[in-house]
Amino acid sequence: MSIHLILFLAFGAVCVAGAINLLAQTHPINSALSLIAVMAALAGEYLLLGAEFVAAVQVIVYAGAIMVLFVFTIMLLNAGEEERTKGSRVATLFGVPGILIASVLVGWMVLRHSGTEAVAAGALPGDPRTIGQLLFHDFLLPFEITSVLILIAIMGSVVLASKPPTTPRSVSVRKVD
């Protein structure tokens, strides 16, 4: 029972609890907050795996920016509690059991066939310098493409979310008179 394992289990418990809570809550803001908890715990997991830079980015970008965006939207739209309406039969009949079974299957396979190589925290490089070298040497092209992707996303979201023009533009309207 090393400290590594204990920490892993602790963070893992928080992840699991947050995930289940996300499913259980009806108000979206509660789900958002649980998700933030999950992400924070995941950052801890990354640290245990020696990926300190990734952990930092996870907290800053994911939990700090993306989830904030979610919370903003929830507040903006004044999303209320969910109503109980009829959903899709396919989802409940096939989807949920399917994924459950599949994940159980996968978990079982993984646990059965994996070895016992352990990972020692701290023995793994994950410092920004190494990551930077990889990012700007081997993965330069994908890096540049992602920057273009972000540009597209910015333009898209601005266009999509902008208010429609209130005054009608000069459009040929069919006169009814």
Add this chain to the structure above:
Amino acid sequence: MTSNLNLWLIPVLPLAGAAINGIFGKKSSRTAISTVGLVLSGAAFAWALAVVFRISTAELPYQEYLAHWIRSGSFTVDFAFYLDQLSLIMLLVVTGVGFLIHVYSVGYMWDDPSYCRFFAYLNLFLFFMLTLILANNYLLMFIGWEGVGLASYLLIGFWFTKDSAAAAGKKAFIVNRIGDFGFLIGLFLIIQHFGTLNFTQVFDQVRPLAPETAGAGFLTAIGLLLMVGACGKSAQIPLYVWLPDAMEGPTPVSALIHAATMVTAGVYMVSRSHVIFERAPSALTVVAIIGTLTALFAATIGITQTDIKKVLAYSTVSQLGYMFMACGVGAFSAGVFHLMTHAFFKGLLFLAAGSVIHSVGGEQDMRKMGGLRSYIPWTFMTMGIATLAIAGIPPLAGFWSKDEILWKAYQTNWVYWLIGVVTAFITSFYMFRLLFMTFFGDYHGAHVDEHGHGSHDAGHGHGEPHESPMVMLIPLMILAVLSLVGGLVGYGNRFEHFLEPVFGTGVVSASASETASHFTEYLLMGISVTVAVLGFVFAYILYVSQPHLPQKIADALGGFYKTVLDKYYVDEIYAAVLVKPLIDASTRILWQGVDRNVIDAAVNESATGARSVSNEVRKMQSGNLRSYAGWIAAGAACVIAYMVWMGVAR
């Protein structure tokens, strides 16, 4: 060879006439149309005459090659013309009589609204007939064969708005088709055995073969099949039924096509293939039997008919039977001789009948005529000459040719001769009956302007019968002259000698002993003349001196008379036995069974099936986002499971 005769001009000139009248005729004046039609058919006749004068017998047979047609391996068929004595005679007959009938039509059809169409079709017919005659191979002849059938259909159904005319046109074409089917199979057999359809090549291969006396071989088959084709085109038993119906067409059409030219195509074809027939005695016998029976059969029907054109139609069938009888006993030149004289007097008979019909305002029933000789003397005289000719009274044309046939028939088998003589008696009888009923006695027709049957004279308004215009009478006179003197070319066997290079001395007639005496020949001649005179006498008694007698005789014969009057019910038998089952089978099996339930159903069912399948699949796209999500998750689960299974299997 020698000089180029440019034979191709002869068919092409009428074709040009057909094209011009067909394309521009609607807007042209009647004068223009007539000029084009007459000039071009006249030019064809003139060119044929020129050919006759320019060529010498030493140059015959003459072949003129026009163009490539089929070159398929070793099988070659070309557009080429062949001229020998036989085709020379046919050429003159067709172009000459054709031209005269064109002239006649100018007068006869003057009031018809479709004037240009008539001349276009008439010229078209000339083109096809000339192609048939001049062809140097069976395939080109078959094209002409089919083409004249087409022209006949178009011309019989010329007044196609009349149901009976349209039906008659169809009947002619369909019955001809049956004959053509046999003809085609015969051609296929020729190709199979001889590898070519060219006359010269086929006959050169056939000549060394021995006659098939021991039963039937392939030559007999070919001969019989060719005869089937001839039966269709030349209206012999059992395919003659179209010819009486074909009288629905205008009278010049009946004269040209169904008397003088088209129906003789079968005789021409059989004569042309005489090399094959002479080596297939069984086929030749069949030809003779068919010809003889048809001659007698049609003549008996002719006695009872009251429509003037129908009498002439059955007379044509009967005379054609004579020609086939001649061919069947091996006397091909006699058959051709009769063909020529028949063209003269039968053409004249039809044209004169047309003149009669024209003068009484469209009436065709002889019972409503009578006593016309004072009204239309010229027509009466010419028709009288033609009647004398067909009855076989010397020295007119019909006597020479018919007697030649009977003499050759006697040399083969006296049964043929006997039936021929009986038929000659009946022929004379019904022809004089026609003459007396039409021109003698009292006029039974209407005097006021009633309309008759013929649609071309509707609303003409006749006070009383009047003579036809000169343009119609001159061809009658010319043909009358030909009927008078045309037979003299056969005097002293000159005709036969003329055709000797074509027919040789004949296999059959060689067996006839020349010494079987002139005495027998003169005796038979005398019998024929007696029989003809007897027919005249009987007709005179029954229709001039004792006009009440025919009805009494008819009543006495009762049912038998009625059967003959109704043409022995042949048409009805055909309709019940052949036509109705065919139509029923087509309707029930082919149309409702196959076409509707199989073909249409296949197409419709595949469409319906596609629609129902897509209806089911369409339900998947409901717009419900969660169902989409569910399907995606289910699909992902399947993929994951598959990958796990692959991983485990390794």
Add this chain to the structure above:
Amino acid sequence: MVPISYYLVLSGFLFACGVAGFLIKRNIITIFMSIELMLNGVNLSFVAFAAHWHVIAGEAKGLVPLSGQVFVFFVMVVAAAEAAVGLAIIIAVYRNRETLNVDQLNLLKL
């Protein structure tokens, strides 16, 4: 020492929860958050494998085993872009339909 498979199981569980939320929930923003949960699970998987390959690469340790962590960057970038655009769409839809209930957003059909 924690075997690598433990991390993978955790990752798988998070992914499964994400899919379940994606299928069950009715609020469209919650569905979106389930998608983010799925992505996070995948990220954990990437990083775990990066560590795993580093361990078993042995003597020939290069930098390439760390591509797992680099890939996490790309996943995060895509997640960010997708979240931005998706939320913009949700706002536009809300403006038109006045509802966030996914069952009422059923116009995605012919």
